[in-house]
Amino acid sequence: MTVDAEFFLVSPVDNLRMGIARPERSLDAAVQEKLELGGWIDGWRESTYLLERRGFSDFQPASSGVRLCSARLRSALDAAKGASDVLQWLAAKVIRDGGEARPYWVLHFPEHPDVLDARRTVVHEGRVVKPVIDVAAARRYGVFGPPVATLVEFVVARAVRDAIRRAGCRGIRFTPVA
Numbered sequence: 533m534t535v536d537a538e539f540f541l542v543s544p545v546d547n548l549r550m551g552i553a554r555p556e557r558s559l560d561a562a563v564q565e566k567l568e569l570g571g572w573i574d575g576w577r578e579s580t581y582l583l584e585r586r587g588f589s590d591f592q593p594a595s596s597g598v599r600l601c602s603a604r605l606r607s608a609l610d611a612a613k614g615a616s617d618v619l620q621w622l623a624a625k626v627i628r629d630g631g632e633a634r635p636y637w638v639l640h641f642p643e644h645p646d647v648l649d650a651r652r653t654v655v656h657e658g659r660v661v662k663p664v665i666d667v668a669a670a671r672r673y674g675v676f677g678p679p680v681a682t683l684v685e686f687v688v689a690r691a692v693r694d695a696i697r698r699a700g701c702r703g704i705r706f707t708p709v710a
Contacts, residue, residue, distance in 0.1 A: 538667050540693045540706040541678065543685045544591040544600075550703050553581035553594040553626050553636075567598065570677070572642045578623040579638065588634055589703025592626060597684055599639035600624060605701045606637045609688075612695035614674035618643045639686065641677030645670070652710075664710045 544550070559567070559579070566573050581594060592600035601609070606621060613619065622638040647670040654662035663678065665687070670676075674692045678685055688696070693706050 539665050539670060539687050539689055539709040541685050541709050542591070542688055542693075542696075543705045543707065544589065544593040545703045545705050550589045550593055551583040551586045551628065553583050553592050553596075553600055555594070555596045556580040556582060559596065559598075566642075567638075567640055570642055570644050573620060573622060573640060576622045578625060581624060581626045581636070583626050583628040588626065588628065590701035591704045592636060593703075594684075598624075599684060599686065600626065600636045601639050602701070603635060603637070604699055605696065605704075606639075608696045608699035608701060609639070609675055609692065612674055612692040614672060614689070616645070616672040617675045619675060641686065644677050645673055647673065647676070662710070 556579070563573055563576070579598075581592075581596075581600065583592075588602070590602040590605040592602070594600045609619065618641065620640040620642050622640055624636040624638050625633050626636050627633045647665055648660070649664040649666040652664040653660060654664075670687075670689075674689045676687050678687050687709060688706075696704060
């Protein structure tokens with residue numbers, strides 16, 4: 533079934549074929565807060581993740597909740613992003629049992645654009661329960677962090693989703709966003 537949506541929530545597929553990356557060390561609390569809430573991260577040191585279970589994925593599931601992207605996914609996002617998009621790429625490495633290591637990137641959004649439809653978004657006790665995108669406000673963006681505090685998922689426009697698919701990226705689920 534084809535869904536005619538403007539924007540898609542991107543999340544990693546966690547199944548038996550994909551491994552789960554576990555951080556070799558915990559992130560600094562200040563860095564973790566910026567990953568969750570935004571803000572430019574300075575002084576990042578390459579982080580190392582140990583791959584448990586099976587194989588590598590372009591959007592690697594990670595127990596620490598970071599967005600681990602392969603070089604192929606990074607290239608697809610960089611090539612298709614909009615002029616208003618603000619992405620920060622933080623160096624990482626994923627090592628599989630047996631020692632095979634691959635370069636990865638933690639995708640961070642220093643800024644979260646105001647793209648919620650205030651009338652249709654459901655808020656309960658100050659927390660967004662069901663975000664609804666204001667398409668007119670979001671049209672300037674191709675890739676952005678969701679307006680709800682989360683580390684893993686992010687939102688892409690249809691053209692960016694199509695570019696990711698054309699690049700042959702694996703391990704990614706696209707869910708239409710209201």
